Amino acid sequence: MHEYGDCSFCGGEVKENKVELDYRYKGKLFIFQNVPAGVCQQCGEKNLTAKVAKEIEHRIQTNEKWDKTISVPVDVLPGEMAV
Ligand SMILES: [Zn+2]
DSSP states (O other): OOOOOSOTTTOOOEEEEEEEEEEEETTEEEEEEEEEEEEETTTOOEEOOHHHHHHHHHHHHHOSSOSOOOOOOOOOOOTTOOO
16 A cells, blocks of 8 residues: 655645546546545545556546546636625
């Protein structure tokens, strides 16, 4: 099991978990499930190892058959909306 160390954002404890990860590449959104990642128990930040990040990029570039494709609703908020 990979040692992730403390969260680089908040210093919280990071534990390995299988997560769902959304990843944007060349304007497209990809979702990967069952991804091993270090998840901060405090803020929820996900940390990928270099090996996993590389595997995901490789899959995006070479996958010809995806397990499934979903449609994602998109809404653009009006520009004058108060923050
Ligand atoms: Zn954190």
